[in-house]
Amino acid sequence: MEFTIGGRLEVRITPADVGKRVSVRRRPQGVGEGAMFTDTVGVLTSWDNHVLSITSKSGESVHIAESALVAGKVVPAAPARRRGPAASFDELARVCARAWQPVESEPLGDWRLRAAGGFTRRANSVLPLGDPGLPVGEALERVQRWYGERELPAYVQTATGAEGTQEALCAELERHGWLREVSAEVRIGALAPVGDLDADVPAVRLSREPDAAWLSRYQRFDTPGAHVLQVLGSGPSVWFATEPGDPEGTTPAAIGRCVVDGRWAGFMAVEVGPEHRRRGLATSVMTALARRALEEGASAAWLQVETDNDGARALYDGMGFALHHSYHHFRSAP
Template sequence: MEFLAGGRAEVRITRADVGKRVSVRRRTGGGPGEAAFTDAVGVLTSWEQGVLSITRRSGECVRIEESSLVAAKVVPTRRPTTTPQGASRPFWMAPARRRVPAAGTRELQQVAARGWPAVETERLGEWTLRASGGFTRRANSVLPLGDPGLPLDEALERVERWYGDRGLPAVIVVATGRADTDEELAAELAGRGWRDEAHTRVLISALAPLADTAADTARVTLSREAGAQWLALYNRTGDAPTDQARAVLTGGPSVWFATVRGAEGGTAAIGRLVVDGRWAGFAALEVDPALRRQGLATLVMAALAERALDEGASAAYLQVEADNAGALAFYERLGFSDHHGYHYRRALPGGRD
């Protein structure tokens, strides 16, 4: 890894580079049998209180003390060359650009959880209990990624008590539809009277082709914050977004908010992106009902895809409710394909039916 500039190592990144792909070298102490330095490459996702967080393509987050830095630089993005919408591509480029990424269900569950992080979490074995004041099911449900460390009935009692203490319903998200999903847990919960709701599909795609779907992305404004104009069109926070809602929306490794202004100054379209290693997660895509069917949703997706490519991502994912036929058709036209499904199981008052 080459860090030398003018014959000496330099730290050539600052806090302004958060969100960029970087390469860093740090001291490790160099004890017996230990290398004196170690390197890390990934997206600089935060730099706070003297500690850098770097998210690798695998999703692993590395925390580095600022005082241990020896050298660092921004890594130029090796972005695939884009072509105008509708133009033909060289035959050697198309397969790699359009190949749907291989991914396990657990990987996607973990990435999605980091990309829509709960305000409060607690571990129960390999389960994670999540609460965020009731803002969205995803941030207020149990993520079960293995054994809870207790017999199931005891674990469920703990879950119900934990959520009850917070004035929230007990809800567990269950992945289905593949060999590596939670069909057995879904059956166990159904047998105990936990009601199913909000069936959802997880879709994935190669990222680079999304950036080619619209040309005039300069119309899209990208920001690190969900400003008043963005929130004006987002329909899930109510008139006054709570602190919990803002924390979830702005949480994640590297978050961007897209806004398109209308001709009369209002908000025409919005979207949210979170970049986590190789994955780019898309959410909160909304278009003013009076301005639909003008390509604004495609424009937002393309602008966010360009941003994600610049940060080194290569794969895209998103979540769509299974009964939203219009959205599913739209994303299919953009090149997304089905990966797995999930739904929520809610404990009914009074226990089993």
């Protein structure tokens, strides 16, 4: 990371650069001139009262006093990804939303309030794709009232790390006391390589609806109510995969869900029983679903994986899925 001009460190950013991607170097507080510097890269989301706020790709905001700056510059956007299909953030965000639809929704400007009886944060959070038509503080108050009327916690789903994403909104949420609870990656890749994997596909059963056996493996609820089944069944073309495992058992060894939406196939709810892991069953389920999606004309694939799920991330690395952006759920403070 180079900041020098003629051998000197220089601060070449100003409050006029708010909204741009920057790289800064700062001296830790309370240390002398000889201390090691700390570097930060992200979107400059505010510069108020002599304090800078920089939001990184992870969605975390770093607050830096002007007096601690020793260097800074505007940096170009991240280079275009060369693995997998091209996709804008707006296109992919809407595809992901159509694959996991709420039971109830209401617009707030360009934001959409979503609820499904509390089943998953994705179906019970605000999708903020644009301007709410109100100052952010007023919009968040409206959000809290809407979810409070439904006896649900108020969540906002934000995204970072791709052009058109919402680093500034992450910073706004933090300023209003909202807390980030969980983050996940949205990954994309070509679909054909998944369908071409050498996997034991014949044992996998595909259906249009989740049966009792499929639901017994899915671990997101105790008893599936009507709202759960409505969310699971939502999407343009929905498929459920079941790998039976032991023919005598009632609970499948592995399951998966896929939603085909134009050129996109989205993979969700891929789960393998603990006693059946490391046998390639997740790959079998995804391969079977990918082949069906290819038959329906899809060519690109996406999936979501939580950042602390190292096993799944390694599996998807091997399948050619690359990070497109990250998303985060912020919850209103009590």
